[in-house]
Amino acid sequence: MGTEQTTEEKILAAAEEVFLQSGFDGARMQEIANKAEINKAMLHYYFRSKDLLFERIFEEKARYFFPEVNEIFAQENSFEQKIHSFIEKYIHFINQHPYIPIFIITTINRKGQEVFIDKLPLKASLAQNLFTSYFKDFQEGKVAEINPLQLALSVIGMCVFPYLGRPILNHVFKIQGDEFFELMEARIQEVQLYVSKILKVD
Amino acid sequence: MGTEQTTEEKILAAAEEVFLQSGFDGARMQEIANKAEINKAMLHYYFRSKDLLFERIFEEKARYFFPEVNEIFAQENSFEQKIHSFIEKYIHFINQHPYIPIFIITTINRKGQEVFIDKLPLKASLAQNLFTSYFKDFQEGKVAEINPLQLALSVIGMCVFPYLGRPILNHVFKIQGDEFFELMEARIQEVQLYVSKILKVD
DNA sequence: TTTTGGTTTAACCATTTGGTTAATGCTATG
DNA sequence: CATAGCATTAACCAAATGGTTAAACCAAAA
Numbered sequence: 102m103g104t105e106q107t108t109e110e111k112i113l114a115a116a117e118e119v120f121l122q123s124g125f126d127g128a129r130m131q132e133i134a135n136k137a138e139i140n141k142a143m144l145h146y147y148f149r150s151k152d153l154l155f156e157r158i159f160e161e162k163a164r165y166f167f168p169e170v171n172e173i174f175a176q177e178n179s180f181e182q183k184i185h186s187f188i189e190k191y192i193h194f195i196n197q198h199p200y201i202p203i204f205i206i207t208t209i210n211r212k213g214q215e216v217f218i219d220k221l222p223l224k225a226s227l228a229q230n231l232f233t234s235y236f237k238d239f240q241e242g243k244v245a246e247i248n249p250l251q252l253a254l255s256v257i258g259m260c261v262f263p264y265l266g267r268p269i270l271n272h273v274f275k276i277q278g279d280e281f282f283e284l285m286e287a288r289i290q291e292v293q294l295y296v297s298k299i300l301k302v303d
Numbered sequence: 304m305g306t307e308q309t310t311e312e313k314i315l316a317a318a319e320e321v322f323l324q325s326g327f328d329g330a331r332m333q334e335i336a337n338k339a340e341i342n343k344a345m346l347h348y349y350f351r352s353k354d355l356l357f358e359r360i361f362e363e364k365a366r367y368f369f370p371e372v373n374e375i376f377a378q379e380n381s382f383e384q385k386i387h388s389f390i391e392k393y394i395h396f397i398n399q400h401p402y403i404p405i406f407i408i409t410t411i412n413r414k415g416q417e418v419f420i421d422k423l424p425l426k427a428s429l430a431q432n433l434f435t436s437y438f439k440d441f442q443e444g445k446v447a448e449i450n451p452l453q454l455a456l457s458v459i460g461m462c463v464f465p466y467l468g469r470p471i472l473n474h475v476f477k478i479q480g481d482e483f484f485e486l487m488e489a490r491i492q493e494v495q496l497y498v499s500k501i502l503k504v505d
Numbered sequence: 506t507t508t509t510g511g512t513t514t515a516a517c518c519a520t521t522t523g524g525t526t527a528a529t530g531c532t533a534t535g
Numbered sequence: 536c537a538t539a540g541c542a543t544t545a546a547c548c549a550a551a552t553g554g555t556t557a558a559a560c561c562a563a564a565a
Binding site for chain 2: 122123124126127203206207209210211212215218219221223225228245247248250251252254255257258259260261262263265266267268269270272273274287288291292294295298299301
């Protein structure tokens with residue numbers, strides 16, 4: 102198997118692993134070098150500093166926190182359908198990258214580093230699309246009256262919180278191995294059900 | 304005003320501030336000493352090491368992440384009423400301690416430090432109470448059929464996520480100052496409404 | 506073969522960091 | 536007043552850490 106990986110690729114892979122697991126403050130350049138099986142000086146040769154290497158990794162991973170949701174809201178579906186699609190795609194996606202949420206959340210909450218928020222791929226159009234889509238369906242009497250911002254916060258919270266509180270969840274419910282991901286897989290339908298009930302007109 | 308504070312109290316106050324804002328890895332003993340306006344050696348005189356000082360702070364704050372919810376579930380209310388009480392009390396409480404969630408979440412997700420989960424005041428009875436309370440009302444036909452574990456995860460996620468994603472929220476919706484807390488205050492009713500709809504029998 | 510240019514390494518460096526020590530200060534008790 | 540004992544401080548220490556440097560390596564071009 103062609104395990105040919107350039108030095109740069111080896112560094113990026115190792116840096117990703119270490120930064121995702123330990124965050125900026127907890128990460129050590131030496132650990133990255135060891136994991137990449139290269140000399141520590143190479144890290145600076147290729148990326149100059151810890152800050153720059155971290156930025157590189159963050160920018161690469163930030164896209165994953167809010168993956169292609171724009172296309173979901175660009176479709177010609179009902180508001181409810183759009184939320185349902187989001188839930189399914191989002192949980193499926195994060196299941197493949199379960200450490201992204203805690204990495205992003207800790208980074209953007211790091212004091213003095215609010216800079217990183219600007220690096221998140223947050224399009225103003227997203228919130229706009231959400232609101233217009235909701236009000237369209239609301240005026241047609243297809244959804245109940247709720248606050249779309251609060252609903253969005255709720256949906257994201259319901260999807261993402263389990264990944265953040267995973268150690269607690271594992272501990273309290275003695276979850277182990279793939280059981281967590283099965284729980285999240287089952288969660289898709291459950292959260293979709295909740296949203297349907299929330300949006301149902303009386 | 305009697306500002307008489309023992310050295311130990313000054314240290315604890317400063318340590319709390321620094322650890323909550325920076326986490327264990329990002330915190331510096333010197334910064335704590337400066338903030339407490341004492342000599343760095345005093346930190347070790349009173350608490351021996353950074354680890355022990357951190358543990359002390361964590362144990363003190365951990366109780367705040369799951370405040371007195373046991374009493375809520377011990378009451379003679381309906382399941383729905385209990386969830387409603389939880390939402391109100393929880394958001395009110397965290398509004399007074401908005402940095403607790405990110406502090407707890409980052410700490411328990413720190414690699415090699417899963418020890419801290421044991422320090423969380425998680426009573427097995429809590430989950431137990433939740434389930435029995437749900438099934439009682441379910442058998443009486445008072446609530447719809449849902450998965451109580453998934454609902455619990457959802458309620459906690461809806462309550463706590465905004466505090467974790469607050470920098471994003473502030474950024475996207477140009478929220479500033481107390482507006483965030485007003486949003487959370489309004490959120491109580493909204494989330495309660497969602498739960499009512501979720502639990503409503505058809 | 507020689508040279509040229511990027512790549513890699515070992516050794517090194519300055520600073521930071523958690524932690525220690527020995528001396529000093531201070532207060533209460535005999 | 537003396538002194539015993541805790542509180543406090545300045546100075547110090549060893550290890551860790553991000554970063555640098557100069558020499559060595561190595562493949563491709565001349």
